[in-house]
Amino acid sequence: MPSLKDLKNRIASVKSTRKITSAMKMVAGSKLRRAQDAAIAARPYAERMDRMLRSLAKNLIIGEGTPRLLAGTGEDKTVLLLVITSDRGLCGAFNVSIVRETRKLIRLHESEGRAVKLFCVGRKGRDLLRREHADKIIHAVEDVGRKRLSFADADQITATLTGLFDSGAFDTCYLVSNRFKSALAQIATVKQLVPWPIEKDEEAAAIPAAQAVYEFEPEEEAILQSLLPRALAVALYDALLDSAAGEQGARMTAMDNATRNAGDMINRLTLNYNRSRQAYITKELIEIISGAEAI
Amino acid sequence: MAQLHFELVTPEKLLVSKPVAMVTVPGGDGEYGVLAGHAPMITSVRAGVIEICAEDDEKISERIFVEGGFAEVTPERCTILAEHVIPVGDLKKARLLEEAKALAEKIANAAEGDLPALQAQQALLDAKIQAVA
Known part of the structure; x- marks a missing residue:
């Protein structure tokens, strides 16, 4: 049975914890709004880039001169997983779900006889994956966009990625990151980056041919050559923004739960405290009365 | 129209x-x-x-x-x-010319491997100077 003083201390400490978690929740909430705004502002560029790439790819025949980022290396031996996580913890299952998805992918690719390499963006992912797969991590960056995520950050990662590709470090690359669905739900998704997937969808084919005829200057392949790394950077930027928004959303939810739990705990402890206080008073009274009676 | x-x-x-x-x-x-x-x-x-x-x-x-x-x-x-x-309107000619001078010096002393990056910078700066000229 804890003493009254113990209980009092305990209540005070849980109260200050609740203050911290509720402040973190508020901070995450405002950061989430900012992250969402940034994600929305980035959408037009991504959309137009996609449209351009599609019209370029539509009348492209994959051949000798096709950029390797699009055509692939022609082999399928080494897979690079680009894993995006957060730098900070206290955000619920946000990082864990990414790491779980990554482990699943590693098992899948290894069972099919491919070598797997990891490229970690964000401290948490690297720390969690290092335990089992330290030998596979070939590159890790952290503190990406710590103050404010900018396109230059995505550009830098892309440069590293294309550098690795050109040196033949991998054949295919998949991006594992959290997609922001709502403040409550982030979904771990996998997206192919290299070779760049082109959807030969029915819709595009249905557009009348006259509308689809573009002139190119310089010729298609030269444009593709310089456009593809940009497209890669855009996809990464998009994923980073989404992940940043998701992180704040996840943290907000986690901190909301923590605040609520702390409140429950304070109620329970206060009840306990009052009970023991009453018990103590009653006991003292009994002692006094029985003392008086004895005289 | x-x-x-x-x-x-x-x-x-x-x-x-x-x-x-x-x-x-x-x-x-x-x-x-x-x-x-x-x-x-x-x-x-x-x-x-x-x-x-x-x-x-x-x-x-x-x-x-x-x-x-x-x-x-x-x-x-x-x-x-x-x-x-x-x-x-935000490009200032005097500033750009100064930068160009500093860059030219850098190129003169640069190692062989750094040249392409520096030359790209110079081309960009030249384009900027031309824009304000």
Whole structure:
């Protein structure tokens, strides 16, 4: 049975914890709004880039001169997983779900006889994956966009990625990151980056041919050559923004739960405290009365 | 006359989106003007100045410097994707000339391996200086 003083201390400490978690929740909430705004502002560029790439790819025949980022290396031996996580913890299952998805992918690719390499963006992912797969991590960056995520950050990662590709470090690359669905739900998704997937969808084919005829200057392949790394950077930027928004959303939810739990705990402890206080008073009274009676 | 819808987009946001009379784009293979009804095309864009004529009186109403990118032209649209965009008014000639001087010195003393990056910087700076000249 804890003493009254113990209980009092305990209540005070849980109260200050609740203050911290509720402040973190508020901070995450405002950061989430900012992250969402940034994600929305980035959408037009991504959309137009996609449209351009599609019209370029539509009348492209994959051949000798096709950029390797699009055509692939022609082999399928080494897979690079680009894993995006957060730098900070206290955000619920946000990082864990990414790491779980990554482990699943590693098992899948290894069972099919491919070598797997990891490229970690964000401290948490690297720390969690290092335990089992330290030998596979070939590159890790952290503190990406710590103050404010900018396109230059995505550009830098892309440069590293294309550098690795050109040196033949991998054949295919998949991006594992959290997609922001709502403040409550982030979904771990996998997206192919290299070779760049082109959807030969029915819709595009249905557009009348006259509308689809573009002139190119310089010729298609030269444009593709310089456009593809940009497209890669855009996809990464998009994923980073989404992940940043998701992180704040996840943290907000986690901190909301923590605040609520702390409140429950304070109620329970206060009840306990009052009970023991009453018990103590009653006991003292009994002692006094029985003392008086004895005289 | 049908209007041309001009859009200038950076990864961070949609910078310009408005109807214009004409734009001049510094294409990879040379500058070209776009009026409404232009044949559809996709080109690269080198470092240079985009000139916008808002009205039909052929006066340039806005000049914007881009560090390269891509342009998509259709009969009713002209979309430019660029990563770094600076209004020409924000470029200061004196500052640029100073920078160019410092860079020239750096190139003179640079190691062989650093040259391509520095030369790219110099080309960019030259384009900026030309924009304000």
